[in-house]
Structure formats: C-alpha cells, structure tokens
Amino acid sequence: MKLRSIWNDRREAAGHSDTTQAVPAVKRSRRQEKRSRRLKRLGSWIAIILIGVATFVLRAVRLSVSWDIFVDEISYLRISQSVARNMEVTLYGNAFYLHPPVYFFLEGAYIKLFPPAGDLIHQIYDVRYVNVALAALMAIVLLGIGRHLAGWPAGIAAAVVFALEPYIIKMNSRNYLDTSAMLWVALGYYVLFSAITEENRRLPLWRLLAAGFLFGLGLLTKDMVAFSTMLPLAVCFFMGWAMPRVQSMLVGVSAMLTYLPYPAIVYAIGDWDDFAFQKFKGASRLAGFIHETGFNQEGGPSFLDAIFANLREFVTTYALLTTGSLSILILFFFFGGAAKRLLLAWTASTYALLAYIVVLGTLEEQFFYFLIIPSILATTVTVRLLLEAEVLHARARRILLAATTLLAVAFCLWNGYVWEQVHFRPDNGYERAAAYLREVPEEYSVGVSNDTTQFVMGDLLVNEELYGSVKEAQADDVDYLVISSKLVQQGYGPSPAFYRWVKSNGKLVHGFVGRSFGLMGVYRLPRQQDAHVRQPSEAGYLSKVSDIQSKSVKALLKSEKKIRRYDGLTADDVKELAAYRSSLGELVDQVDDLNPPRKYEAQYKVFRSAIGEMHEASSVAYGLAVGPVSASQAGFNAYRGHVDRAAERLQLSNEMLGRHYKTIETSFVHQATDENSRGDYTYISAPIINGDPNAVVFVAPAPARGSASSAIYDHNIGVWYEPEKQKWAIFNQDRAAVPAGATFEVVIPAASEKFVHRAEFHNTLGSSTYLDDPLTNGDPDAVLSVTQNWNPGGGRGIYNDHSIAVLYDKDLQKWTIYNRDGALMPDGAAFNVTVSGAPQ
Numbered sequence: 001m002k003l004r005s006i007w008n009d010r011r012e013a014a015g016h017s018d019t020t021q022a023v024p025a026v027k028r029s030r031r032q033e034k035r036s037r038r039l040k041r042l043g044s045w046i047a048i049i050l051i052g053v054a055t056f057v058l059r060a061v062r063l064s065v066s067w068d069i070f071v072d073e074i075s076y077l078r079i080s081q082s083v084a085r086n087m088e089v090t091l092y093g094n095a096f097y098l099h100p101p102v103y104f105f106l107e108g109a110y111i112k113l114f115p116p117a118g119d120l121i122h123q124i125y126d127v128r129y130v131n132v133a134l135a136a137l138m139a140i141v142l143l144g145i146g147r148h149l150a151g152w153p154a155g156i157a158a159a160v161v162f163a164l165e166p167y168i169i170k171m172n173s174r175n176y177l178d179t180s181a182m183l184w185v186a187l188g189y190y191v192l193f194s195a196i197t198e199e200n201r202r203l204p205l206w207r208l209l210a211a212g213f214l215f216g217l218g219l220l221t222k223d224m225v226a227f228s229t230m231l232p233l234a235v236c237f238f239m240g241w242a243m244p245r246v247q248s249m250l251v252g253v254s255a256m257l258t259y260l261p262y263p264a265i266v267y268a269i270g271d272w273d274d275f276a277f278q279k280f281k282g283a284s285r286l287a288g289f290i291h292e293t294g295f296n297q298e299g300g301p302s303f304l305d306a307i308f309a310n311l312r313e314f315v316t317t318y319a320l321l322t323t324g325s326l327s328i329l330i331l332f333f334f335f336g337g338a339a340k341r342l343l344l345a346w347t348a349s350t351y352a353l354l355a356y357i358v359v360l361g362t363l364e365e366q367f368f369y370f371l372i373i374p375s376i377l378a379t380t381v382t383v384r385l386l387l388e389a390e391v392l393h394a395r396a397r398r399i400l401l402a403a404t405t406l407l408a409v410a411f412c413l414w415n416g417y418v419w420e421q422v423h424f425r426p427d428n429g430y431e432r433a434a435a436y437l438r439e440v441p442e443e444y445s446v447g448v449s450n451d452t453t454q455f456v457m458g459d460l461l462v463n464e465e466l467y468g469s470v471k472e473a474q475a476d477d478v479d480y481l482v483i484s485s486k487l488v489q490q491g492y493g494p495s496p497a498f499y500r501w502v503k504s505n506g507k508l509v510h511g512f513v514g515r516s517f518g519l520m521g522v523y524r525l526p527r528q529q530d531a532h533v534r535q536p537s538e539a540g541y542l543s544k545v546s547d548i549q550s551k552s553v554k555a556l557l558k559s560e561k562k563i564r565r566y567d568g569l570t571a572d573d574v575k576e577l578a579a580y581r582s583s584l585g586e587l588v589d590q591v592d593d594l595n596p597p598r599k600y601e602a603q604y605k606v607f608r609s610a611i612g613e614m615h616e617a618s619s620v621a622y623g624l625a626v627g628p629v630s631a632s633q634a635g636f637n638a639y640r641g642h643v644d645r646a647a648e649r650l651q652l653s654n655e656m657l658g659r660h661y662k663t664i665e666t667s668f669v670h671q672a673t674d675e676n677s678r679g680d681y682t683y684i685s686a687p688i689i690n691g692d693p694n695a696v697v698f699v700a701p702a703p704a705r706g707s708a709s710s711a712i713y714d715h716n717i718g719v720w721y722e723p724e725k726q727k728w729a730i731f732n733q734d735r736a737a738v739p740a741g742a743t744f745e746v747v748i749p750a751a752s753e754k755f756v757h758r759a760e761f762h763n764t765l766g767s768s769t770y771l772d773d774p775l776t777n778g779d780p781d782a783v784l785s786v787t788q789n790w791n792p793g794g795g796r797g798i799y800n801d802h803s804i805a806v807l808y809d810k811d812l813q814k815w816t817i818y819n820r821d822g823a824l825m826p827d828g829a830a831f832n833v834t835v836s837g838a839p840q
Contacts, residue, residue: 168372347378350371697719780810
C-alpha cells in the first residue's frame, strides 16, 4: 500500500494524475462541440432553403392569371429579345438608353436558354419567372443582413415579411427592373454589413471593391438606385458613419468605375446625343419637370385616391412604410454603432427621395419598392434591438413582445388572406379580350384606345391608329373597340366623354372586370348606315320605350325575387333566371334597333344605358345562381351596383321624357321566425345587402301574408348592421322581443334617391334634427320616407325609442325629422332617408 501511495504521489507531481480519465472527457467535449456546430449549420441551411423556396412558390403559383399585363413589361421583353437575338439594346429598332442594360442581358440570357412560347401575352408570363427567382435570392440576402445586424430572429422576420408582403409580391411577379436592381443593392450592403463591427470599422479592401461593384451593377440596372447607394455613402462620408471616410469614398468610386464603361461605350459608338437626350428626359420626369406618367400628372390618378383604393390590399405596405419612418428616429436617437448607422443612412436616403417625388417629382407605384426593402430591415432590426435593450423594464419588454407577436400573427393571417384573394381571383383581362378577338372574322375592323392595349394586341389584326374620339372611330369605320375603364379613369386611355359615347352607343360583347384595369371591354360599335334608318314618329317611339321599359323592369324584378333566396334555388329556378337574362338581352337588341327622333337623342343614350345595366344585373344574378356555393359578397355587390345604376338612369329617362314609366324599387316582405330572430331583432334575408354596412334599408310593419288583420305593430322599429353575421336586422327600439310571425315591408331604393342623416350638435334643436342634402333642401314638395338606423357603417349605435315624423321648415327651407312625443333628439341618432318627387 505504501509503494502504491508513493507511486501515485509521484504521478501527481509529474502532472499525470487521472490521465486515463481526462483524455476521453476532453475528446467527448470536442465531439459534442463539433456536432453542435454541424447542427447549427444544418439548421441555418434549412432556414435559408425554406425561405427561398417559400418566396419562390408564393409568387410562382398562378403567376399567369394573378397580374394583368403592364405596358413596361412589353417594352422590357422586346428589349431583352433584341439582346438575345443580336446583342443590341434596342426597342422597335431604336437604341434604348432610358434604363441601363444589365437586366436586359440577364433576361436575354434566360430567353436564350428557355425561349418563351406562344403569343406576346404568354411570352411575358414566361419571363416573369426571372424576377420570381431573383426575389427568392433577395429573401435569403435579407435574412443574412438581418442576422448580422440583430441576430437570427431579425433576419428570419425580415425574410418572412418580404416573402409575404402583397406589394412586394406584386412587384416581383411582373417583368420589372426593380427586383433585380434592388437585389444588387442588397448584395452590396450584405458585403458591408457582414464585416462591420464596433471593434473594427475598417474593412478589407476586397470588401469595399466588391460592395462598390455590386452597387455599380444596381446602377447599371436602374439609375434611380443612386438614391439607395451613392446618397447613403455620401451621408456616411459627411457624417463619419459606419466606416472611415476614405473607405466610404472608395466604395462610391468603385461603384462609379463599374458604371462608367456604359456611357463610355455609348460615346465610343457615336450615340451620345441620343443617350443624353433619353437620360435627360428620364431625369426631368423624376425631378417633376415633365409629368407624363404617375400620380402627379395633370388629369392622372390622385395619389390619395390610389392609396385609399388599394388600402385593403396594401394596408401592411403602408404600415411598414410608417414603422420604417419611426425606426429611423429610434435608430438615430437611441442606437449607435457602425452597422446601425449604415442602415440608418440607407433607409433615411430613400425616405428623402420619396418625400421629394411625392410633392414635386413623378411618383409611380414602382418607386415604393426601393423604399419598402430598407423599411423592412429597419423595422425588424429596431424591434429586435428594443426587445433586447437593457434599459427596457421587464414588464415593458413583455408587453412589447406580446404586441409584436400579435402583430406578426395578424400580419401573416391577413397577408395570407390577401394572397388567396389575389392569386385565386383572375386578373387577366388582356388575355381574355385577346382570346375573344381571335374569334372575330378578319373582315371586321378592331380598334384600341391606348398604347398598352395596342402593344398587347400587337399580334392580332388591330388598327395602328389609337382612337380617342367618335369622329376618328367613324372615319375608319371601326367595328370593335377595346377599352379599359380604369385606364380611362387614370388618364391613360381616351377621354371620359368618348368612353361614355362608346358605352351608350356601342354594345358590350365581351367584358371582364379585374383589379388592374377594371372593366376590360370589347364593344361592338354601331354602323354609320344605321343612322339613316327611317325615324319613327314621336308617339311610336314613346310607345316602344314604355313597352321595353315595362318588360325590362318586370324581368329584372322577377330575377331579383329569385336571387334573394339564392342558397335554396332549384334547377327550375336557374332555368327561369336564364330565361330572364335572355329576355333582357333581347330587349337590349330592341333598344339598339330604336332610331329616336332628334329631340330624344340624349334621352335615348340614358335609356339604352339603363336597359344595358339591367341586362348586366340579370347576367350576374344568373352567375350567382349557377354557383351558389362559391358566390361571393363581391358578386352581390356587383349585382346591386348594376341595379342601382339602372334605377337611377330609368328615373332620369322618365324625367327627360316627362313620363312616369315603370321604374325599379327593390321591395319584399320579411317575416320573423324563430330561426331568423334573436330577442329584440330579426335578420333580414337579402344577400344583395349582406356584408354591406353602408347599405341604406327602409322597413315598416306590414300585415301578415294572407291576413286581413290591421292590428298596429306596437313598437318603434329601426334597422342595424351586425358585423359578425354581416347581415342587416330589424329591431325594436324598446328592446322587446320580436314576435314570431311579425311581418315587415323592406325597401332598398335606387342609389340616387337615398342618404343617411345623423343628428349632431350643429343640426339638432330640441326634438328635431335638420336635414341638409341637395335632394331635400328647398323642396317642400319632396316625399320623404325615414327609417331609424342604429349603426350606419357598423359599430356602436344610438337608441331613439320614439315615433318619428318629418316636417318642412319654410323659414330655413329644410326638412326636419322629429320625435312625435316631443322628446329630445339624442345626439348621434341616425336615419335612413329616401326622397321622391311629389305625386302628380
């Protein structure tokens, strides 16, 4: 024992104690670390692949029917085809210098490898996959930038937002330059962000040159990239941010040296004058000296109108632009550091550009893409930094984390819904119009009314002339004309006056309503010889108008009676709806055959439009009946729109004739049952107003069907909209239960005859509230019907459990609604009001 003890003491003294146990332990620890690193790398690659694949798939699914053709896509395809054929950047035989050539060479290579087939429309569909693939790469790059700036959560969040954001998907799904331009920019910033640290702001020379080269490729794709590259570098240079000033300058010089061979080659081949002219014109457009396109052009679409029109689809885009601007302030005041300052310079520079072009420049939808990318990075990075900030109280951190999580879930759910709506609601009006026109015999003349349509229909037998007036169309004896309602509205098509003439005098033989261009219609124009048909006598014309109007209204009302119970229609009902549609189609033809006396020409246009709207309404009704399961609220809204316009124009036609021919007023009887009632209210069964919180509905108690009873319904009633059910209901103001069997007459008047009035401080006196509307002001002979509306537009409402009546105040020349019992009119009480003229 003693010897062993001495030996062990010597081993310990020599440093060999427990050697046989220590070595395996060290080896095992190293293996675990190596395995952990491999798992982390594997997880990173899995995340990268999933992000790239998901981004690609979200854009590639139904790509050919989700976004209609835009004019720039045609030009860029033609240029890329020229590059693929003979390495020349030309458009229709002329040198193209408005935008630099890198994207055209990239797409030209794709065309060379995968030649697109079919007509022009399907060729554009094929080349769109170039940008879809580039978008997948962009998502991966954003993941990398976010990871370097604020860790994996920020990187994954930035990539997921990019993958799901509807506006970005739209930009990546069309044959635009912006996707590739911003990819080069993002790659350049990735080279910088992946090396900048607080300990070492001085970067290796190769990184500076590589970043500058990538920025240069961005400039060679779209000159406007200078505001995302050169301007931020200038900010960093003057502020001393991100890297030493000489290195900021070196990146900029590298970018310029990458770009300069392009103008040098142009100068060498002798095209400098053409190059300078196109570049100067492009710069003048951006600066706002020339307004040919965009939201600031005269007669063009309003910027605010466009925002509100796209609010439902792009609400998250606007939210990200807002959070991006807030992130600029937070990064500037609360978070320093080289990398954060570079992100701040990039983001702030693009916001400065947007602010200028919104006010003075040429603002186009594509420009927002240059802003939304840094906005996403700034937002995700800032949120991550706030969550990790040491100064943030633990409770505040938990609240911020919970709010961020809820917003992230809402973002994903809403954008998933928008994605489904976009990609499974076709938007291919040009493709459908072209398919229809291919069936038109060659002897017929086909005209178009704007450049986009002319380019898209280039492989069809369409006239080279753009038609913008009646005289031009008649001079060439045009048989068919293609017009987009949205292009007219935005100022890119013919004048609204010419469009109205086409709708009034032509016959819509093919139409498709899409998000991009509204109604893409093919109209059959009247032949000039039709004008020489012998005119009927005045009495004969009025008799035909009366007969056609009476038959049309009867057919439409029968159709509407069926569609009110669309979910319970039988096969016989569908056949009857088809018959009503056919009858209205024949009546439209009869109107076309009318040749009104000169004094009734204006009235004839209104009358013809009214009958056409009824025919459109019956067609929509038939479509809803054929597919009741898939019928959407948008379909019922479209139906209601046609009916309202028909009613309005029939009334106008009557006024122009001085007659009281039959007009439209939707009315039916509703009976309360145990199934459709809940306590003090009963749901109205009317799909044409379901889902429309702004509908104007009128109700009144009515005797039960088959009953001779004249008992008075002993409750003050009104209507209210329940957002959860998306239905209107009749309710008792005293909140008493609606008895089963109670019946009510329901009326939905024409759009031009109704409005909603709210009692407010400035228009209420005692028990009365004064109406202020052109339909009623100064007209003591007007006939008013009023129904109390608890919550116009949805939301909370106001009760007014009093019997109401109307009275005309001769002194103020205004109508009033008052409580019969003299009770004070509550502030916020609302009323549906319909107006008609005094009986003759």
